[in-house]
Amino acid sequence: MKFDYDLFVIGGGSGGVRAGRVAAEGGAKVGLAEEFRMGGTCVIRGCVPKKLMVFAASYGPAAAQARDYGWDFEGDKFNWDRFQPNMHAELDRLEGIYRTNLGKAGADIFNARAVVKDPHHIELSTGEVFSAKHILVATGGAPFIPETTQGAELGITSNEIFNLEAFPERILIVGGGYIACEFACIFNGLGAYVAQWYRGAQILRGFDDEVRGHLSELICERGVDLHLGTEIGRMERRDGRIWVKGTDGREDVFDQVLFATGRAANTSGLGLEEAGVKLGRWGEVVVDDYSQTSVPSIYAVGDVTNRINLTPVAIREGAAFVETVFNGNPTKVDYDNVASAVFTIPEYGTVGMTEEAARAKEPVDVYCATFKPMQRSFIGRHDRVLFKLVVSQATQRVLGCHIVADGAGEMIQFAAVAVKMGATKADFDATMAVHPTMAEEIVLMKTPTRTG
Secondary structure, three states: OOOOEEEEEEOOOHHHHHHHHHHHHOOOOEEEEOOOOOOHHHHHHOHHHHHHHHHHHHHHHHHHHHHHOOOOOOOOOOOHHHHHHHHHHHHHHHHHHHHHHHHHOOOEEEOOOEEEEEOOEEEEOOOOEEEEEEEEEOOOEEEOOOOOOEOHHHOEOOOOHHHOOOOOOEEEEEOOOHHHHHHHHHHHHOOOEEEEEEOOOOOOOOOOHHHHHHHHHHHHHOOOEEEEOOOEEEEEEEOOEEEEEEOOOOEEEEOEEEEOOOEEEOOOOOOOOOOOOOEOOOOOEOOOOOOEOOOOOEEEOHHHHOOOOOHHHHHHHHHHHHHHHOOOOOOOOOOOOOOEEEOOOOEEEEEEOOHHHHHHHOOEEEEEEEEOOHHHHOOOOOOOEEEEEEEEOOOOEEEEEEEEEOOHHHHHHHHHHHHHHOOEHHHHHOOOOOOOOOHHHHHOOOOOOEEO
16 A cells, blocks of 8 residues: 555654654655644743743842852842743744754654544644554643632643743642642742642652652742642632632632643544554553554654653654664663653752662662752851662662752763663762762762661
C-alpha cells in the first residue's frame, strides 16, 4: 500500500518535533500537525516561561541583599507590563526555531488539529485526510481544575498564568506539587501576597520526605502563607475580586486563584480508542518499552504516555522511536536515575532514590548536611541549604542525591553523571573539594547522619 507519509506526528512539542525532524533527516516523508503553537507545553506554557519568571522573581530579593552588602540604589517595583512582552517575544523566537528546524529537515507542518481515523489515516480540522505508514501521538498533557469545587470556573491554570493582563497583587495557589510550589515562590518573589492551600499533610508528594519538610519551612520563611490540610470549599466573584472559603473555615479575597492540582494526558477527542488504541486509567496512552501502542502502526511518546513527564525524557523517547522504527535498531529508553529540578526559590535538584524508597529496598547510610551558606550568613540571612546522599550499605553505591540551594538545578546535572555511572561514596570522598563553595559539601560529608 502506498501512503501519503511514512510518519505523521500529532503534536508539535519537544518529543514530537524531535521524532519528526530526525525521521525526516533520515529520508522519511514526514507530516506533523499542531493545533496551538510549536514547542508544546515546555516552550510555550511551561518550563521556559516559568524559568524566565523564576529569574525575574530572584532579582527582588537579590536587590535587598545587595544593599546589605553595601550597594546604594533604589530597587524598582516589579513591572509586569515590561516583563510580559519580553517573555512572549522570547517564546516567539523559540517557536520559530522549532518551525525552522523541522521545515529544514523536509517535514510538512500543518497548523491544525489532527485526529486518528483508523490505524493508518489522520483527519485534520481543515477537512484534509492523509494516510501514514506510522502515526506518532505526541500531544502531551494538560492541567485541569477539579470540577467538584464550587465556583472553580473563576480560577485559572498554568496555561493562562503567563497571559495575565494585570499583575495579581494577591494570589491563591491551590496544590502542593512542584508546579504549585514553583509559582508560589515566583509570585512571592515578584512582590505579590501569596497564599498556598494544599489538602495533603506536606508539599511535594513523592519527593524525599526530609527535603519536603526543609523546603516547606523555607517557603514559609520567605513569606508564602502556606496552609496544609486545606482546600477550597467555595469561590465567588465579589466586587471584581475572588472570594474564597476554605474547607477549614478560613476566608480570603484574591485577584487570581491558580489551580495547580494536577495534569492529565491530552487524549480526549483524538479518536484513539475508536482506532483500537488502549488508554490507561487516567486517559494516558498505554505503550510498550518501544513506545508502541496496542495498534502496531501507532506509537506515542512524551507526557501523553504518563511515564516520566519531563521534556528531556520526551526528546529521548522521540529519538528512540525513530531509531527503532526507521533505523531498524530496537532501542529502549533508560528511565533509571533521571535527574530533575524543582524551580522553587531556592531550587531543589534530585537524582536517584529518595531515602524512603531506598530504605524500603535495602539498608542504607544517609549523609545529610544543612547550613547557612557564606553568601547569606554574611548578611544575617537565615536561609539554609541542604545536601544529602543516600548510600547502599552493601555496595556503598550512591543511590540518591538531593540538593536544596540556589543553583541546585545546575549542580544536580553534574551529580547525575556520577550517580548514573554507579559512583560509590568512596568516589565522592576521593574527589577534591572546590573551596569556598556550597557544593563542596557533597564531597565532605564523612559520617552518616543515620543508618539502617
